[in-house]
Amino acid sequence: xRLDGATGTGNRPRATAWRATTLAVVLAAVVATGDLxxxxxxxxxxxxxxEGDAVLLSNADGQNAYTGVVRYLGRATCTxxxxxxxxxxxxxxxxxxxxxxxxxxxxxxxxxxxxLDRPAPARHAVTFNxxxxxxxxxxxxxxxxxxxxxxxxxxxxxxxxxxxxxxIVQQGIAPWRTAIRLPDEDEAVVVVGAPLQRxxxxxxxRLAACALRGRAPVVxxxxxxxxxxxxxxxxxxxxxxxxSPVISRVTGRVIGLLNTTTQGGRPPYTECALDHPxxxxxxxxxxxxxxxxxxxxxxxxxxxxxxxGRFDVGGSGCPLDDGRQVGAAPGTLGAVNPLLEASTxxxxxxxxxxxxxxxxxxxxxxxxVISVPGQECRDLxxxxxSRRTSVDPIIGDTLPTRDGSYALCxxxxxxxxxxxxxxxxxxxxxxxxxxxxxxxxxxxxLSIREEASGWFIQxxxxxxxxxxxxxxxxxxxxTRCSDPADYRPSLIPxxxxxxxxAPYTFCAIPYxxxxxxxxxxxxxxx
Numbered sequence: 257x258r259l260d261g262a263t264g265t266g267n268r269p270r271a272t273a274w275r276a277t278t279l280a281v282v283l284a285a286v287v288a289t290g291d292l293x294x295x296x297x298x299x300x301x302x303x304x305x306x307e308g309d310a311v312l313l314s315n316a317d318g319q320n321a322y323t324g325v326v327r328y329l330g331r332a333t334c335t336x337x338x339x340x341x342x343x344x345x346x347x348x349x350x351x352x353x354x355x356x357x358x359x360x361x362x363x364x365x366x367x368x369x370x371x372l373d374r375p376a377p378a379r380h381a382v383t384f385n386x387x388x389x390x391x392x393x394x395x396x397x398x399x400x401x402x403x404x405x406x407x408x409x410x411x412x413x414x415x416x417x418x419x420x421x422x423x424i425v426q427q428g429i430a431p432w433r434t435a436i437r438l439p440d441e442d443e444a445v446v447v448v449g450a451p452l453q454r455x456x457x458x459x460x461x462r463l464a465a466c467a468l469r470g471r472a473p474v475v476x477x478x479x480x481x482x483x484x485x486x487x488x489x490x491x492x493x494x495x496x497x498x499x500s501p502v503i504s505r506v507t508g509r510v511i512g513l514l515n516t517t518t519q520g521g522r523p524p525y526t527e528c529a530l531d532h533p534x535x536x537x538x539x540x541x542x543x544x545x546x547x548x549x550x551x552x553x554x555x556x557x558x559x560x561x562x563x564x565g566r567f568d569v570g571g572s573g574c575p576l577d578d579g580r581q582v583g584a585a586p587g588t589l590g591a592v593n594p595l596l597e598a599s600t601x602x603x604x605x606x607x608x609x610x611x612x613x614x615x616x617x618x619x620x621x622x623x624x625v626i627s628v629p630g631q632e633c634r635d636l637x638x639x640x641x642s643r644r645t646s647v648d649p650i651i652g653d654t655l656p657t658r659d660g661s662y663a664l665c666x667x668x669x670x671x672x673x674x675x676x677x678x679x680x681x682x683x684x685x686x687x688x689x690x691x692x693x694x695x696x697x698x699x700x701x702l703s704i705r706e707e708a709s710g711w712f713i714q715x716x717x718x719x720x721x722x723x724x725x726x727x728x729x730x731x732x733x734x735t736r737c738s739d740p741a742d743y744r745p746s747l748i749p750x751x752x753x754x755x756x757x758a759p760y761t762f763c764a765i766p767y768x769x770x771x772x773x774x775x776x777x778x779x780x781x782x
Contacts (some may be wrong), residue, residue: 297433297508299446301465306444310464310492313448315387324430325448325461326355327383328415328499330399334361335449336382337501337510339414340431341558341565342421351565352400353417353424355382356434356554357499358515359405362413367479367587368685370579371405372569382417384429386450388460395427403567407480408577409683411515411552413499414560414567421565432501434557435509439486441470447490447514447549449500464490465505474629475550476542476661477516477533479588481686483634485550486512493517493549502551512551518544528690529719536628536661577683582621582645582668583613589689591720591769594655599771600726601745607652608664610687614645616679618668621645625653626663633665633684642672659691692770696721700766702777710755711781713762715746720769727764729753737763737778758782 300321304311313320324338336357342348359365362380380399398418405413417424425431439445446465453459469487476482488502493514500514516533527534527544534542559573569578589605596604612621622639626632645668656662664687669678701716702725715725726743729735743765753760760781766774 296506299503299505299508301446301505302463304446304463304465306465306467307489308465308491310447310451310462310490312458313387313461313463314389315385315393316389318428320387321430322448322461322463323385323428324432325386325450325501327386327450328355328357328361329382330357330362330376330380330415331364332361332498333452333496334358334499335497335501335514336361336415336499337513338384338424338429338431339557339561340433341561348420348422348425348565351421353419353421354403354561354567355399355415355417356501356510356513356557357413357415358411358513358552359407359413360411361499362399362402362415363405365405365407367481367688368408368581368584369406370408370577371402372579374402374405376401376415380415382415384424384427386461388458395424395429397424404569404576406577406579407482408686409481409483410577411480411482412513412554412576416567432503432510433508434554435504435507435511436556436558437507438553438555439468439504439506439511441468443468443511444505445488445490445511446503446505447488447493447497447500448503449493449497449514451492451494452496453494459496462492464492466490469548472535472550474536475516475533476528476536476628476688478528478530479590479688481628481663481688482515482550482552484553485515486553487545488549488551489547490549491519493519510554512553512555515550515552517549519547519549521546538630542661578679580616580618580679581683581685582618582666583615584664584666584685584687585611585613586687588687591690591692592655593693593770593772594657594691595693596771600743601724601767601771604771605655607654608687608689610651610664610666611649612645612651612666612668613649614668617670618679619645619670620672621666621668622674623651623664623666625656626665627656628661628663628688633663633686634682636674636681639665639667642674644672655689656691657693659693662689662691663687664689690770692720692768692772695772696766696768696774698722700725700764700774700777702764702766704762704779704781706781708755709752710758711753711760711762712750713753714750715764716749722766722774723769725764725766726773727751727762729760729762732759732761732780735761735763737761737776753781
């Protein structure tokens with residue numbers, strides 16, 4: 257399809273008109289890695305200092321190297337990167353164009369979901385040449401479909417742009433190749449993304465430079481679990497940075513996509529909650545590293561594209577989960593105290609009670625329970641005997657009782673014996689649980705504000721340590737906070753107590769995500 261506003265071929269709609277820019281000439285050198293060779297690419301920093309503030313990028317001269325880093329508008333506002341899927345010097349023909357971003361950007365997959373080949377809503381689009389000083393030279397194209405999206409083990413989406421690869425490249429947009437080897441744990445990198453700013457006029461591409469801070473074997477956040485994420489402390493990460501390419505300054509290749517961060521994180525005891533990733537540690541509480549960002553790896557993503565540059569998740573050596581593992585419901589148990597006998601809030605759970613489904617011809621399954629970290633779902637050792645999904649669909653084992661993070665690991669296949677027909681052990685179905693038998697460890701953020709008309713009480717929470725409250729109130733003398741009778745859960749976030757009925761004894765009991773109750777709050781309101 258032409259990108260000058262003329263009608264394209266086939267069923268492709270007209271593209272937004274855009275004037276061509278001229279790319280700078282990039283000198284290349286051949287670097288050998290085993291029996292592989294690839295070209296390095298210049299990775300300019302445009303004045304950004306290692307570990308320093310991110311710099312706002314300019315393309316006033318049409319020579320900026322990062323025209324292929326895009327603003328992605330989908331379910332969320334994110335960043336993405338235009339993928340180089342055609343070997344250097346080869347004619348791309350009618351090859352489609354693909355952009356990589358995070359799986360949570362076009363969709364919101366569950367902890368074990370792999371979404372394949374879904375049409376994109378009309379509003380989903382990518383914008384190339386996304387610089388603060390090129391508003392009239394940007395190229396915005398619709399997304400035709402999401403060919404791949406997952407948050408299972410990794411956080412990756414591949415979206416197909418409604419344009420040909422060749423037509424985009426001919427307009428001076430430079431695609432980026434992905435890494436063919438794991439980076440060194442302290443490799444120098446840049447992160448290029450478009451984080452949202454308070455001043456919308458500056459919400460454009462920025463670059464930060466830093467070095468990797470090692471590799472996290474497991475990262476957990478909310479319902480998700482991820483493997484082998486590279487850490488970095490590059491500055492300037494905020495909403496909108498999701499999907500930003502992390503580019504090696506050694507090889508000039510994209511090693512991963514920025515996925516989550518603790519930059520600007522909430523107060524302590526929120527580790528592993530939404531927007532506050534953590535790393536499980538042996539015999540200790542999970543740790544949320546201060547001002548740390550994580551990137552989902554893209555190493556050998558090139559093997560997910562065929563010779564014609566078309567996406568193929570079944571391609572030889574493709575590192576992506578093809579989605580053929582068994583289903584499990586629920587997909588996560590969250591925080592649980594299996595020793596609770598009763599609760600006013602909900603029925604305590606003492607068993608896994610996970611239902612296995614035979615998606616993708618997985619008529620048999622095997623499972624094991626592991627502690628995280630220390631053991632590994634992707635290790636075949638420890639899995640039990642095969643069970644038939646139609647005969648034994650429920651895993652009802654008793655939950656662990658020692659505090660810590662655990663995983664129910666499930667693999668499935670078409671035969672009772674483990675054979676090559678079973679999906680790869682690299683992509684097990686995982687149901688997580690955090691055993692927590694400790695009462696809330698922080699002061700509850702309950703707010704009681706006196707007003708002329710009475711009292712306005714807000715049941716403020718800070719999950720997972722304060723997930724809700726039980727409360728009651730009544731006349732002093734007849735209302736005893738130490739009496740467990742008459743407490744009810746706070747189903748709405750606030751209540752008002754009118755002054756005309758004062759005085760009151762107000763009672764509240766905070767509880768955490770595992771339903772452990774904290775100390776009683778006893779207030780006299782006069």
